[in-house]
Each structure stands twice: as structure tokens, then as C-alpha cells.
Amino acid sequence: MRRFVRSLPALLIAMGAVYDHVTPTDFTGAPFFTAAPLVAAPLYSLRGTVLTGVVAVTVLLVLRGLHGGLPKAEVITELVTTVVVSVLAVLIHLLVRRSDERLASVREIAEAAQRAVLPEPAERIGGFEIAARYEAAQEGASIGGDLYAVQDSPHGVRLIVGDVRGKGMSAVGAVAVVIGAFREAAEQEATLEAVAQRLERALARERTRREGIEAREGFTTAVLAELPHGEAIVRLVNRGHPSPLLLYADGTVRPLPATEPALPLGMGELGAWPDRADEAAFPGGATLLLYTDGLSEARDEGGRFYDPETGLAGRANALREPGALLGVLSVEVRRHSGGGMADDMALMAVRRP
Numbered sequence: 001m002r003r004f005v006r007s008l009p010a011l012l013i014a015m016g017a018v019y020d021h022v023t024p025t026d027f028t029g030a031p032f033f034t035a036a037p038l039v040a041a042p043l044y045s046l047r048g049t050v051l052t053g054v055v056a057v058t059v060l061l062v063l064r065g066l067h068g069g070l071p072k073a074e075v076i077t078e079l080v081t082t083v084v085v086s087v088l089a090v091l092i093h094l095l096v097r098r099s100d101e102r103l104a105s106v107r108e109i110a111e112a113a114q115r116a117v118l119p120e121p122a123e124r125i126g127g128f129e130i131a132a133r134y135e136a137a138q139e140g141a142s143i144g145g146d147l148y149a150v151q152d153s154p155h156g157v158r159l160i161v162g163d164v165r166g167k168g169m170s171a172v173g174a175v176a177v178v179i180g181a182f183r184e185a186a187e188q189e190a191t192l193e194a195v196a197q198r199l200e201r202a203l204a205r206e207r208t209r210r211e212g213i214e215a216r217e218g219f220t221t222a223v224l225a226e227l228p229h230g231e232a233i234v235r236l237v238n239r240g241h242p243s244p245l246l247l248y249a250d251g252t253v254r255p256l257p258a259t260e261p262a263l264p265l266g267m268g269e270l271g272a273w274p275d276r277a278d279e280a281a282f283p284g285g286a287t288l289l290l291y292t293d294g295l296s297e298a299r300d301e302g303g304r305f306y307d308p309e310t311g312l313a314g315r316a317n318a319l320r321e322p323g324a325l326l327g328v329l330s331v332e333v334r335r336h337s338g339g340g341m342a343d344d345m346a347l348m349a350v351r352r353p
Helices: 002-006 008-022 030-043 046-066 073-117 168-188 192-207 213-217 308-312 322-336
Strands: 128-135 146-153 156-164 220-227 233-239 245-247 253-255 278-281 287-291 345-351
Touching: 002 008, 008 030, 008 046, 030 046, 030 073, 046 073, 128 146, 128 322, 146 168, 146 345, 156 168, 156 287, 156 345, 168 192, 168 220, 192 220, 192 233, 220 287, 245 308, 253 308, 287 308, 287 322, 308 322, 322 345
Parallel strands: none
Antiparallel strands: 128 345, 146 156, 156 220, 220 233, 233 278, 245 253, 245 287, 287 345
16 A cells, blocks of 8 residues: 555656647646655655646646647646646645654654653562563554553562553653652552552642643552562452463463442542452462553454463463563554554563562
């Protein structure tokens, strides 16, 4: 399809030449020649756009010369029109390229900021094997607000995977707030519930500095996990986020849903209740998988969601390495969605050796 679109300017010139040659002299193929450089402007380089205009004018000149109509006023009008439209096409190309460069620059800045606040964690933290991965949606999509962080603390290894509402630099700014508050709270707070409350207060402060819809509707879905030192358990606080999965060494996959569903972080004014951490066994050889909805809400052509629990069932034994697990998930979800996802996704896998 892309090849056909890029060939349109040449096809238009060819069609114009054929139409002009086979029809009576009262008919003209000038509309085809004027359309060609306009179509080329957003598709080709500057050189290609100029060349298309030159070819269109040259072909028109040759045809009129063959038909002996060069001195006629109508012919001169056709030539002037084609030249003017070609010049306009070049100006349009320059404007489009400048706009694309500006958009690319903004995206590069956002991606650099995102990488700065989302560094890859060490491969081993607190005795656990850890891998994290950020997968952007299809090329050209807006930067999202997916996040992850790991912090070793006196209370155990603590993790967060979340998704800030919104796109672009504002979302990256909110990600920085959440991760900064998490790292501080993970070190200082004795319980995972207290960490969640610190994040709630940090987002409440952040909302007071925002305006418009972000101030009214800004929130962050997140799941917080705690892996206490010396205990084969995992504690979870889920704030409106997809349930983590526990992959056992025998290939079994078990979801870890919240016992009591809670609102996302940043929506405390809609209801106040204490966070309660759920606890599950986390035996040796098992892997904890946390992810954002970019994974579980990826759709195929039929509109069906990707189901990581089904996709990983029976295969966990072959995907022991956290990095290999995330790599397989990345490939499979893109294959499921036809190569392009609608939303970014963050993945984190933690294995107890």
C-alpha cells in the first residue's frame, strides 16, 4: 500500500499524458499535471517534489508542442497554472518538513526525559533476579505515562508498576513525581500501605499545580509489591491496576487479584478507606510479573484482548529468566496486535532463585 501511495505522483503524470494524447484537443490533462506535485509534497523529499513539478511542466510542454498549441492563450494558462502549483507544492513540503522536525524534536525530548526517570534496574537486587522493559506503541504515537521502579529497603525489596493518565511531557512529569515519592517512601515507611498513602498525598499536591482536565481527572493506576527479606511471600497493594501474575516453576500461572478493589492513586477525594495489602506465597523458582494495560488491552483484528495468563500458561518453566520472559511477551503482544499497539506498556518480572 505504501509503495502504491508513493507512486501516485508518477501515475498522475502518466495518466495526464495518456488522457491528453488520446482525447480531442478540446480536452486537457492539465488537472493531472497540477495534482502530481501537490501529492508529492508530503510524500517525497524536497528534491523529489521539485523534480515532480519539473517533470509535470516538461511533459505538458512536450504534449502541447506535439499538438502545435504552444502560442495559444489556453496553453500558456495551463503552463503557468502548473508552474505556480509546483512552486506551492515546494512551499507546502517545506512547511510539512518543518512541522515534522518540530514534532520529532518534542518526541525525542519526551523520550529522553522518560528514560531519565525510568532507568533499567540492576539485574539482581536483594537476592532477586529482576528485569524491566518499556515498550512504546507504534511509531509516532504519543509518549505515555507508564512507569516502574524498584527499591531495596530495610523492609524488603519494594516495587511499583503504574500508569499515569495522559500523554506527552505532562505525563512524564507526573511519572517523575510518582517515582520520586515512591523511592523516598519505600525507604522510610514500615508498611506497604503507608507507601501507598504517601503516593496519594504526593499526587494530591501535584494536582494543585495543574490546570484544566488534568487537575480534575488526573490519576495513576498502580500496583505496589513488597518482597520481605527472608520470607517466601509477596505483599501487594493494588490501586485500580491489572492484577499481577505469579508464574510457578511447574508452568502454572496464577493471577493475584486484589481482595478489595480500590480506586487509583490521586482519587482520594472520591472516597477514603485504609489500604490493605494482600499476601501470597512466593516460592523459590517462581516469577512475579507486573504489567500495565498496554499488554492486557492490546487487541487483534477481531477486537480480542491479549490474555497474558493464557499466553504464558504451561510455558513458565521454559521462561525462567526475567529478561527472556519480557522479550517473549513483547514479541507476542505485537504479533497479536498486528505489529502496532494502541498504548505503551511497562513490564517488570521478578524471580526468586
